[in-house]
Amino acid sequence: DWWYTFLNQTWSWINVDYWYAFAALRSHRTYILSQPESMLLADVLQADFTNDTSKDHTMIVSYRSSTQPYLTYHTTDTFRRSLSSLKLAYPSARWIPHRT
8 A cells, every 4th residue: 555644654655665665566656777867857766875675765856957866855854955965975875766
């Protein structure tokens, strides 16, 4: 299941690994891209900051310049952070880019 209301939500809305399992594996609503630089508007980027195969965070592409995607996410209410900035801040992270 994949839904959200102000009273309740499914695990796929609040758990990064459940979202991955639902979107990419179970429903096939997304597929994994070979590199995050090729993401387009509305694509989803998941991050494994600790490189332990468990996904830690999910972000959405809300803008695309001619050279890179920009991501928006709820943690710290971040709006349009460049992919290059994220990669610089988390050099050992593993990135899982989804085409939506």
